[in-house]
Amino acid sequence: MVFKKCVAEFIGTFLLCYVGIGAVLQNNNPVSSPIIFVCLIVGLASGFGPISGCHLNPSVSLAFFLNGQMKLKDLICYFISQFTGAYCGFLFLYQFLKSLKNEVKDLACNVYGELSPTNIHVLSAFLFEAFITCFFVYVILVNCHKKEAPFIIAFTIGAISYLGGNLTGGSMNPARSLAPALIMGGAALKQVWLFMIAPLVGSCGSVLLYRYFFSKSEQKIKEKDEEELMEINNTKA
Numbered sequence: 001m002v003f004k005k006c007v008a009e010f011i012g013t014f015l016l017c018y019v020g021i022g023a024v025l026q027n028n029n030p031v032s033s034p035i036i037f038v039c040l041i042v043g044l045a046s047g048f049g050p051i052s053g054c055h056l057n058p059s060v061s062l063a064f065f066l067n068g069q070m071k072l073k074d075l076i077c078y079f080i081s082q083f084t085g086a087y088c089g090f091l092f093l094y095q096f097l098k099s100l101k102n103e104v105k106d107l108a109c110n111v112y113g114e115l116s117p118t119n120i121h122v123l124s125a126f127l128f129e130a131f132i133t134c135f136f137v138y139v140i141l142v143n144c145h146k147k148e149a150p151f152i153i154a155f156t157i158g159a160i161s162y163l164g165g166n167l168t169g170g171s172m173n174p175a176r177s178l179a180p181a182l183i184m185g186g187a188a189l190k191q192v193w194l195f196m197i198a199p200l201v202g203s204c205g206s207v208l209l210y211r212y213f214f215s216k217s218e219q220k221i222k223e224k225d226e227e228e229l230m231e232i233n234n235t236k237a
Contacts, residue, residue, distance in 0.1 A: 002077055005052035009081035010088075012048040013056045016040065017089030017176060021108045022096065033165065038158040045150035053144070057173040058082055059203040063137045066207045086175035087182065094183050107180040109188035110169040110195040117166045125168045126198045132160050133172040133202030134209065141210045171195045172202070 020040045024033045048054040055061045061078040064070040070078075090107060097104045112125035120128070136156055143152045164170025171177045177195035181188045 002074060005074070006077050006081040008048045008052040009055060009078055010085040012044050012052070012054055013082045013085030013175060014089040014092075015044060016056050017086050017179060018093050021090070021176075021180075022093045025093075025097065025106065025108055034158040034161040037161050038154045041154035041157055042150045045153060049150065052078075056082060056085075056175075057199075058175055059133050059172060059199040060137055060140055062200060062203045063141060063207050066204065067141065067210065082175040083178065086173075086179040090179040090183055094180075107184050108169065109180045109184055109192075110171040110177045111188060111191055112168055112194060113191070115187055115191070116168065120167050122194065126194055128164065129168055129171060129195060129198035130202040130205065132164060132170060133199040134205040135202075136160060136172050137203050137206035138209050141206060142214075168195070172199050174199055
């Protein structure tokens with residue numbers, strides 16, 4: 001069962017990076033790019049959500065682990081699947097773009113300072129990434145059991161992408177940030193630490209926020225509903 005979930009996380013993260021980032025790079029429009037992500041996330045969440053929860057992001061998996069909804073061994077397996085999926089996705093995208101051009105200068109690496117379009121300061125970039133990740137993951141924790149969750153999560157990502165595109169790239173995802181930095185190297189690789197740590201800090205904040213707003217009894221009811229939903233999906237599978 002864990003293997004099936006890991007395969008789903010690998011494929012989902014691969015498609016998120018290869019198709020999602022690829023479409024954004026080819027399109028390069030601040031308005032339509034978030035719309036592309038909204039549509040893609042709805043499809044991915046609908047297709048892989050019943051199997052693995054469609055985390056596709058170490059920040060999301062960490063929050064579920066800290067909230068007692070995931071075992072440590074599953075967390076490690078998810079991390080491996082997400083990072084390898086992201087790396088393969090960006091590697092395929094790099095080769096694809098290279099076949100169209102002689103040189104690939106931009107692979108949507110997350111950056112700050114002089115490399116950022118707005119020259120955002122390192123501290124501001126860190127706080128921004130931590131804040132948007134906290135909000136994004138909190139939305140997932142609250143709504144993941146709902147039928148309309150794919151749309152809620154997708155539209156949240158679209159709004160954040162529109163806001164963060166010109167600031168830091170709006171990562172919220174350590175796997176999505178590390179993969180292109182490893183491929184491109186240079187300054188992007190030197191700055192990737194921020195986009196590894198800040199989202200994880202934001203993830204921890206989301207769990208604290210969730211536990212503050214929801215009582216233990218409400219959380220147990222929610223977790224029971226999730227378990228029943230997973231049992232139904234497993235029976236169908």
